[in-house]
Amino acid sequence: MTQESQDEAVRRASRKRKAALKRWFGRGLLFLSVAGLLGLLAVSFMPQPVPVDVTEVTRGSFVVSVTEDGQTRVKDRYVVSAPIAGNLARITLHAGDAVEDGAVLGRILPMAAPLLDARTRAQSEARVLAAQASQRQARASIGRAEAALELAQSQASRREALAQSGAVTTAVLEAASATRRARAEELTSARFGARVADYEVRMARAALSRMGGDAGEQFEVTSPIDGRVLRVIQSSAGVVGPGTPLVEVGNPAALEVVVDVLTNDAVQIHAGAQVELLRWGGDHPLRGHVRLIEPSAFSRVSALGVQEQRVNIVIDLDSPREQWQALGDGYRIQASVRIFEEDAAVQIPASAAFRHEGAWAVYLLRDGKAKLVPVEVGRRGDLMVQILAGLEPGQKVIVHPSDRVADGVDVALR
Numbered sequence: 001m002t003q004e005s006q007d008e009a010v011r012r013a014s015r016k017r018k019a020a021l022k023r024w025f026g027r028g029l030l031f032l033s034v035a036g037l038l039g040l041l042a043v044s045f046m047p048q049p050v051p052v053d054v055t056e057v058t059r060g061s062f063v064v065s066v067t068e069d070g071q072t073r074v075k076d077r078y079v080v081s082a083p084i085a086g087n088l089a090r091i092t093l094h095a096g097d098a099v100e101d102g103a104v105l106g107r108i109l110p111m112a113a114p115l116l117d118a119r120t121r122a123q124s125e126a127r128v129l130a131a132q133a134s135q136r137q138a139r140a141s142i143g144r145a146e147a148a149l150e151l152a153q154s155q156a157s158r159r160e161a162l163a164q165s166g167a168v169t170t171a172v173l174e175a176a177s178a179t180r181r182a183r184a185e186e187l188t189s190a191r192f193g194a195r196v197a198d199y200e201v202r203m204a205r206a207a208l209s210r211m212g213g214d215a216g217e218q219f220e221v222t223s224p225i226d227g228r229v230l231r232v233i234q235s236s237a238g239v240v241g242p243g244t245p246l247v248e249v250g251n252p253a254a255l256e257v258v259v260d261v262l263t264n265d266a267v268q269i270h271a272g273a274q275v276e277l278l279r280w281g282g283d284h285p286l287r288g289h290v291r292l293i294e295p296s297a298f299s300r301v302s303a304l305g306v307q308e309q310r311v312n313i314v315i316d317l318d319s320p321r322e323q324w325q326a327l328g329d330g331y332r333i334q335a336s337v338r339i340f341e342e343d344a345a346v347q348i349p350a351s352a353a354f355r356h357e358g359a360w361a362v363y364l365l366r367d368g369k370a371k372l373v374p375v376e377v378g379r380r381g382d383l384m385v386q387i388l389a390g391l392e393p394g395q396k397v398i399v400h401p402s403d404r405v406a407d408g409v410d411v412a413l414r
Helices: 003-045 118-164 170-209
Strands: 050-056 058-074 077-081 086-088 104-109 219-222 227-232 238-240 245-250 255-262 274-278 286-293 298-301 307-317 332-349 354-356 359-366 369-380 384-389 396-399 411-413
Touching: 050 359, 058 369, 104 245, 118 170, 170 286, 170 307, 255 332, 274 307, 307 332
Parallel strands: 050 411
Antiparallel strands: 050 396, 058 255, 058 332, 077 245, 086 104, 086 238, 104 219, 227 245, 255 307, 274 286, 274 332, 286 307, 298 307, 332 384, 354 359, 359 369, 359 396, 369 384
8 A cells, every 4th residue: 555545544434523523523512511401400399498588586665556646635624604694895815815813804894784583693693602512522632542552652652662672563553653643633634623613603793783783884804724825716896795704724834644545445445554745846756655545435436437436545645844845735646555575575577476266476597497386375566466375585586477488488688
């Protein structure tokens, strides 16, 4: 074989090897592509962990409150009425004006025909007797209020002494202090009522003494208390009859808060309950306590068109006057009434608990899986739920579980 033939054979063998390598390389790429595609399909059909949010079960202070809007009002207010018929001179006072006890609020001039008939005189004499009876009743109320305050002060002093030795709880001590404050407020109101009753007697006697007076004589209607004018009811001059409302006066420094709540919330509120007053316009919340839950409810249609049964609760302010002196009568305020409190309660967010087969349950995060655990729920607040049994502090629970979360499903943190 010549040299040229040998070289040609070598070239042909080399070309065959290159062609074979290309074939195997192409088959290898095809195989890898198919294998990769199959792998991707397998991975896509494999179950993926469900992304979840988790939080920790905690133990700490747990508070349940009822929050509603209300308004302030002057605690002791008085509507001054005309004690006799006559021509009322124009009242120059305006709402907000300061008045003193005995200050002239209005003047009544006699009409052309003097009131000398026997019927009118008998009515005036009866009015004097009724005012005197109210005066005696008001003074008796002062005695009862003083006795109740003395008893409340004695009980509060004893419980303060017991609290120093640890014999009573802080809640009992706070309740005794609230009772003492309430009795003090009742005594203040009773004394106010007595002053008003004395004023009624003076006005009734003055009206009786004016019967048959000369036409030029005028009758002065005076203020029964030191305070401010809340409202001028009859400002224009004109003829008025006995009992016509003229001016409303009161003391803005003695404010209370009136809040209407649902009746099913009211049954959980008790007198003396602590209250936090919010959104009143100041920089800090105010403190108060429930003095009274009114015994009679009323109906009101909500913004959604649902008829509700509601009842008023009356709240006394405990914060110093300097903190809320800008408040006036009829101001809007939000009250958060505390109805339950526990210092060391096991609790979770309300969004973690859900109903399951007629009971409450949660999903625990355990070894990367969701574990369905039944729990016993106690009180429910706006954001947190008290757990009585089923969970321990430190465990991880899933919040806002979606319908993809089930018992034993793989989960992953978001």
